[in-house]
Amino acid sequence: xxxxxxxxxxxxxxxxxxxxxxxxxxxxxxxxxxxxxxxxxxxxxxxxxxxxxxxxxxxxxxxxxxxxxxxxxxxxxxxxxxxxxxxxxxxxxxxxxxxxxxxxxxxxxxxxxxxxxxxxxxxxxxxxxxxxxxxxxxxxxxxxxxxxxxxxxxxxxxxxxxxxxxxxxxxxxxxxxxxxxxxxxxxxxxxxxxxxxxxxxxxxxxxxxxxxxxxxxxxxxxxxxxxxxxxxxxxxxxxxxxxxxxxxxxxxxxxxxxxxxxxxxxxxxxxxxxxxxxxxxxxxxxxxxxxxxxxxxxxxxxxxxxxxxxxxxxxxxxxxxxxxxxxxxxxxxxxxxxxxxxxxxxxxxxxxxxxxxxxxxxxxxxxxxxxxxxxxxxxxxxxxxxxxxxxxxxxxxxxxxxxxxxxxxxxxxxxxxxxxxxxxxxxxxxxxxxx
Numbered sequence: 001x002x003x004x005x006x007x008x009x010x011x012x013x014x015x016x017x018x019x020x021x022x023x024x025x026x027x028x029x030x031x032x033x034x035x036x037x038x039x040x041x042x043x044x045x046x047x048x049x050x051x052x053x054x055x056x057x058x059x060x061x062x063x064x065x066x067x068x069x070x071x072x073x074x075x076x077x078x079x080x081x082x083x084x085x086x087x088x089x090x091x092x093x094x095x096x097x098x099x100x101x102x103x104x105x106x107x108x109x110x111x112x113x114x115x116x117x118x119x120x121x122x123x124x125x126x127x128x129x130x131x132x133x134x135x136x137x138x139x140x141x142x143x144x145x146x147x148x149x150x151x152x153x154x155x156x157x158x159x160x161x162x163x164x165x166x167x168x169x170x171x172x173x174x175x176x177x178x179x180x181x182x183x184x185x186x187x188x189x190x191x192x193x194x195x196x197x198x199x200x201x202x203x204x205x206x207x208x209x210x211x212x213x214x215x216x217x218x219x220x221x222x223x224x225x226x227x228x229x230x231x232x233x234x235x236x237x238x239x240x241x242x243x244x245x246x247x248x249x250x251x252x253x254x255x256x257x258x259x260x261x262x263x264x265x266x267x268x269x270x271x272x273x274x275x276x277x278x279x280x281x282x283x284x285x286x287x288x289x290x291x292x293x294x295x296x297x298x299x300x301x302x303x304x305x306x307x308x309x310x311x312x313x314x315x316x317x318x319x320x321x322x323x324x325x326x327x328x329x330x331x332x333x334x335x336x337x338x339x340x341x342x343x344x345x346x347x348x349x350x351x352x353x354x355x356x357x358x359x360x361x362x363x364x365x366x367x368x369x370x371x372x373x374x375x376x377x378x379x380x381x382x383x384x385x386x387x388x389x390x391x392x393x394x395x396x397x398x399x400x401x402x403x404x405x406x407x408x409x410x411x412x413x414x415x416x417x418x419x420x421x422x423x424x425x426x427x428x429x430x431x432x433x434x435x
């Protein structure tokens with residue numbers, strides 16, 4: 001992509017209601033814009049990031065043997081009434097009527113719809129297990145949508161549902177999905193923890209949450225920095241007063257507190273803030289039984305499916321990456337999530353030598369499969385540099401006056417270090433940095 005052709009409407013000012021870094025920088029960097037309360041449009045840069053995250057989620061799920069489907073965004077209210085969740089979801093579930101006065105909901109999740117899809121189509125234990133997922137729009141009518149993509153009303157979510165002939169096999173799949181989710185978040189370049197959690201409105205006997213560690217997280221966690229251990233404070237402390245007091249503390253206040261308990265590995269435990277980006281549940285027969293979704297076992301007896309469900313907030317991850325990776329100047333994308341990994345900045349587009357090298361590097365990197373953008377805009381160098389930092393390209397190749405001496409600069413966004421490189425070897429250096 002050429003910057004002179006790109007739709008990247010950066011801005012100096014953040015929205016007046018923006019308090020989180022991701023909300024400020026995603027709007028200012030031209031990734032998203034607000035359509036209404038809790039409703040956001042993804043502009044070209046934001047859409048690229050969203051699709052990169054989505055692709056990694058899909059690759060790992062497919063590799064684990066899951067199969068992708070796509071369910072209708074609109075679901076008849078009757079399904080929710082049969083499962084008993086019509087009232088339990090409360091006002092978060094947006095209800096609509098068609099011209100015939102039939103009532104529907106904009107799906108906040110899809111346990112009922114997925115059970116209905118499988119029901120009467122999988123009838124034998126021989127056809128199990130089965131794990132189906134979708135990456136689709138969801139809608140939850142939050143009372144107070146805020147924090148940009150962190151708590152919107154409309155969002156992109158991966159929701160998966162597995163069907164089994166026994167509890168043991170359901171637990172096996174639950175464990176497999178835990179490992180698969182770990183691979184996803186590791187590939188995204190995130191520091192995260194898996195914690196035991198409450199099942200909430202989804203229900204079931206057991207669940208685990210996946211939290212990206214970030215100072216702005218809404219959840220208070222207890223983690224070990226020597227191993228992967230993490231837990232909600234509810235699993236460590238029994239007193240509701242103590243739990244409420246800890247939840248109310250800021251990140252800075254939590255850092256000053258000492259935990260008198262040790263991790264099982266022997267290391268000290270610490271308080272951290274976390275952003276929930278994934279949740280997996282052992283459902284059992286919570287949905288299959290009331291919806292009368294049965295299979296025939298080895299003895300020909302009808303039994304309700306044993307189920308589990310698995311969710312990832314795909315659009316929420318766009319914000320979570322920035323909550324964990326930013327500074328005062330803007331976004332710092334991980335290599336796996338950056339809209340463009342390399343930004344070639346031509347300082348003076350009227351200089352033929354600078355433009356020629358920029359074009360050569362752009363073509364070469366593009367042909368090598370590198371996500372690269374050529375900043376051939378007419379803006380001043382200072383403006384271009386501020387935009388590069390705000391947007392958060394991992395590497396910027398600066399082609400300027402030093403080209404007269406055969407040199408260019410490579411700026412690394414995360415460390416803010418600038419290297420002077422021979423123009424003849426800069427391509428090889430970039431490939432090395434990206435490996």
